[in-house]
Every structure is written in structure tokens, then in C-alpha cells.
Amino acid sequence: MAEVKEKIIEIFFTLCGLMAVVVLVGIFSLLVKEGFPALKTIGFSGFFNGDLWRPDAFGKPTYGLWPAIEGTLVTTAIAMCISIPLGVGTSVYLAYLAGNRTREILKPVFELLASIPSVVIGFLGLVATGPLIAKLTGRSNGLNALNGGILLCLMSLPTIISVSEDALQALPRDFWRGSLALGATRFRTVMKVMIPAAKGGIFAAVMLGMGRAVGETMTVLMATGNVGSFPSGILSSVKTLTATIASELGEVPFGSEHYHALFVVGAALFIFTFIINLAGELVIGRKR
Amino acid sequence: MKMFLVALSLCFSTSLYAATQIQVKGSDTEVNVVQMLAEKYMAKNKGVSISVTGGGSGTGIAALFNKTGDLANSSREMKPEEIKQANAAGMQPMRVIFATDALSVIVNESNPLKQLTIEQIGKLFKGEIKNWKEIGGNDEAISLYGRQSNSGTFTFFREYVVKADYSPEMKGMNGNSQITEAVAHDKGGVGYVGVAYAVDNKTKKPAKGIKILSVAKVSGEKPVNPLDEKSVTTGKYPISRPLYQYFVKSEPGLIGFLKYEVSPEGKKLIMSEGFYEIKSEWKAENDKILK
Numbered sequence: 001m002a003e004v005k006e007k008i009i010e011i012f013f014t015l016c017g018l019m020a021v022v023v024l025v026g027i028f029s030l031l032v033k034e035g036f037p038a039l040k041t042i043g044f045s046g047f048f049n050g051d052l053w054r055p056d057a058f059g060k061p062t063y064g065l066w067p068a069i070e071g072t073l074v075t076t077a078i079a080m081c082i083s084i085p086l087g088v089g090t091s092v093y094l095a096y097l098a099g100n101r102t103r104e105i106l107k108p109v110f111e112l113l114a115s116i117p118s119v120v121i122g123f124l125g126l127v128a129t130g131p132l133i134a135k136l137t138g139r140s141n142g143l144n145a146l147n148g149g150i151l152l153c154l155m156s157l158p159t160i161i162s163v164s165e166d167a168l169q170a171l172p173r174d175f176w177r178g179s180l181a182l183g184a185t186r187f188r189t190v191m192k193v194m195i196p197a198a199k200g201g202i203f204a205a206v207m208l209g210m211g212r213a214v215g216e217t218m219t220v221l222m223a224t225g226n227v228g229s230f231p232s233g234i235l236s237s238v239k240t241l242t243a244t245i246a247s248e249l250g251e252v253p254f255g256s257e258h259y260h261a262l263f264v265v266g267a268a269l270f271i272f273t274f275i276i277n278l279a280g281e282l283v284i285g286r287k288r
Numbered sequence: 289m290k291m292f293l294v295a296l297s298l299c300f301s302t303s304l305y306a307a308t309q310i311q312v313k314g315s316d317t318e319v320n321v322v323q324m325l326a327e328k329y330m331a332k333n334k335g336v337s338i339s340v341t342g343g344g345s346g347t348g349i350a351a352l353f354n355k356t357g358d359l360a361n362s363s364r365e366m367k368p369e370e371i372k373q374a375n376a377a378g379m380q381p382m383r384v385i386f387a388t389d390a391l392s393v394i395v396n397e398s399n400p401l402k403q404l405t406i407e408q409i410g411k412l413f414k415g416e417i418k419n420w421k422e423i424g425g426n427d428e429a430i431s432l433y434g435r436q437s438n439s440g441t442f443t444f445f446r447e448y449v450v451k452a453d454y455s456p457e458m459k460g461m462n463g464n465s466q467i468t469e470a471v472a473h474d475k476g477g478v479g480y481v482g483v484a485y486a487v488d489n490k491t492k493k494p495a496k497g498i499k500i501l502s503v504a505k506v507s508g509e510k511p512v513n514p515l516d517e518k519s520v521t522t523g524k525y526p527i528s529r530p531l532y533q534y535f536v537k538s539e540p541g542l543i544g545f546l547k548y549e550v551s552p553e554g555k556k557l558i559m560s561e562g563f564y565e566i567k568s569e570w571k572a573e574n575d576k577i578l579k
Contacts, residue, residue: 056437140476229456247436
């Protein structure tokens, strides 16, 4: 009897484990299946050679994916340029410099930052950071890639801080003491000993944070201006892959070419985030 | 026996009443005014529950066909392919026109321009004019604000004013009020919104931070402002448009609400929201459908 019970419980947990795989494969095959009709009529070249996303054109619709891919890359890159130094710096502070009490207060605060709804952050971009960027750059408006990037930085910071702080904390304390004992300053110790030793965990933190930034939708939809042409710099308005889907999928006639094309956008985005997350997970795995 | 019949009819009538639930979906331009009409109507008719949501005209029409909505707000006419889709599913879309909207071209209040021709507006939104000084404004780069493609306003403005593709540089905003908000913060901004979103409902003046341009059909003709009620209802304002509501099943509960919208009381509420009365030929059309 006890053996049967053991067996049942074992099967239950195995099924739970498999569930994630099934869902993952299911979602991807759905994206491919729904996107396929569009790939057939528009073709790979239509998606990857065109340089304009205009499915609602007056004349012939065009489905160029590159502007949206570049929009996603630009906003994410800006976010990462700010949040990597800021996030790693914060985690070094939390791990080595802050007192116990300060850390106990600050860490939950950073984690709370992750719980601000993205639509609130998007609104912030519309009424606060956008106009500020406009003022500083002398442009008439600040709905651009830089604005989106700054907001995405806010959203990926908690992940980066939390995971890289864990990585730094996991290092043996002897590294710190040993380095100091050899006469290195604290700064030198952090830069030359601790960060290199925790680089796997920090890399994973960055990857997970980047995954968050790439997949974020509402914030960029509200704050980047949604322009379907190629961005010409960090101060031009962009439209990301996520914003393209979010603003169009709810409205598109069911079963039309445009409808299927949006699933191709979804598949592209999925592959994108999948690679980033996979890279992050692989590095975490290797470290352990 | 008599008592029983009374009780039965009572049961029947109350259950009929409680069953009246109307889902209204669609146009962002219409969502506020229909919401208000629904609230007033529900206050008078207990047992009717009406929920109104936005999302864009395309959303509303799609919801009608997917049977997730009973009434579709639409600020554009149904497209032929949409009617075909409905017919294929065995549905015959019917419509009423309940208000007139004057599509307003808005700029930042610091912009010295007062008027434009349809041709100039078209060139602006095609991206052929890049700086305000080319049409007599300040030396300021133009930044275009438009709607996302599911919007009836997006489609209407393109068919009747731009008559070509919008400039790829146009920013796509989610909803009329986001455009008003953005233009109010952008010295070089220009956008198009339903008139109700360009005015402050209390003062009947342009909303804070923006200016509503007068529009002339062709250069040389007298430009008219969408705030001038008479020019809009007589059709002198060149970009006024009917606001539609589509439905496929004429249920008594739904018809009751539609009749209320086109009643004198409904008309008054619609005008208090900033929209205008409908033309008499549309009234006749409505009467035919709602009789």
C-alpha cells in the first residue's frame, strides 16, 4: 500500500515537472501554427527585407519586422547600459558596505520596486520623464527610445540587484578577508576579486533583467511614441515587438493576414526572450 | 386561477427585465458619451444593465461577430469585408447614427497658427511638411500624433483628409485623450481627436494646453472651427462624421436603449458631452430601423 502511495506521489511530481515543458512547447507550436499562414503569403523576405511595419496601409500593406526588432534592441540596450552598473553597484553596496540593518531595510525596498504595475511606470513616462527628456534635449517631446530605456531600467533593476547580490553573498567570506590581508583596498578587492569571482551569477542576473526588459509591454507602449519606421538614434520614437502586438492584436480582424502576421511577431519575440533566459539559466546552472 | 395567472405573468415580466444585459464595445471616441447615456438610462430602467468598454471601433465590430458584444460603437462605417464576414456567419448588421462628431485638429497653445486647409493637414500627416515655418508657423519641427490602426478615427481621417498613408514618423497613441495630453506637452505637436476630447466639458473652451484649429475645405474658402455648432450640423465643417452603433439582433432591451439615445433627452446628454446633433436624413434612417 505504502509503495503504491509512493508511486502515485512520484507520478504526480513528475507530471508537475513536465507541465512546464508541455506549456512551453504548446505555446511555441501555437505561435508557429498561427503564424504559418502569414509566412506563406508574405514570405520570410516580406518580414525581414521590408523596412516598414504598416499592415494598415492605404495601399499595399508591408510587414517589415526590422524596425520593431531594432526598437526592442535599442530600448533594451539603453536600459542595460544604465541598469548594469547601477544594479551591480547597488548589490556590491548591499553585500559588502551596508550595515546589517540598512541591508535589511533596503533589500525589500528594491524588491518592492518590482511590484509597481507597468502601466503606472508607463504613465510616469508619459507625464514625468518624457517631458523632462524633452526639456533637457531641447526637443518638443520626449516620447522616444531613451524614455522607454530609462523606464525599463527601473523595471529590470530589482531582478539584477536581487540575483547579483545573492551571487556576491554566496562567495566565501575568506576571499574578502584574504584580499584585504594582502593589502588590497576595499575598492580593489571588490573590482578584482569579488566581482570576477561572482561573474557567473552577475551575468545570469543581467540576463534575467534583460529578459524582463525585452518582454515588457505596457510601459513601452505608453512611453516610446510607437513609430513604425527605423529609429535614427536614441532620441527617435520607436515601436517595440511587444508594443506592436499589444496595440494591434486586440483589434485585428480574426483570421486576416495581419492577424497571422502578429503571431510571427510573437514567435520572433519568443525566440528572443527564450535565448536570453536560456543563457541566463545556463550560466546559473554551470556555476552550481 | 386568476391569482395564479397574475403571479405567473409577474414572474415572467421580472425575469424578462432582469435578463436585459447589454454589452457595448468599441470606439474610444464614443466610449465616454455612451457610458453616460447608459448610466442615465439604467437609473430610469431598473433591471437593465449596460456595460460600456472601449478598445477601438474595430474591436467593437469584432466583438459583435464573436458574440462577445451586443452593440458595437463605431466611429467609421463598417467595411465591406466586415459586412461580408457577418453575412457569412448568418448575421445582418443594422446601425443607428446617434451623434455627429467634428474631428478636431489640435496643436499646442503656443502655436501661432489659427487655421489650415484640408490639403495642408493632409500634407502634414503625410510627412511632406516637416517644419511649422513652411505653413506660416514658428521655426519648430512638427511632431505628429495619431491613433493606433484599430481606431475608427485613424481610418476616417486617412480616407477623408490624408488620402494616402500616414507618415511613418507619426506616433501611435492609445486613445483620444492620450493625444490631447501629448499635444498639450509638445510645442511642435499636432494631432486629431473627436471634438469632445478637445474641449473642456465644463467651460466649452479648448482643453488646457491645446488650440483647436479652424479648417477650410480649400484655400480661399472661409475656415470654420469645430466648436461652432451651426457649421458642424449644417455640414460646413469639412471633417465632421457620423458616430455609429451597430447591432445584429434587435432585442427589445437593446432597442429601448437605442430609442433613448436618439430621444430629445438623449440628444441633450450627447450635446453636453461636446458632440453634436445628427442630420435630419440620419434621423429618418434611425426611425426606420428602430420603429
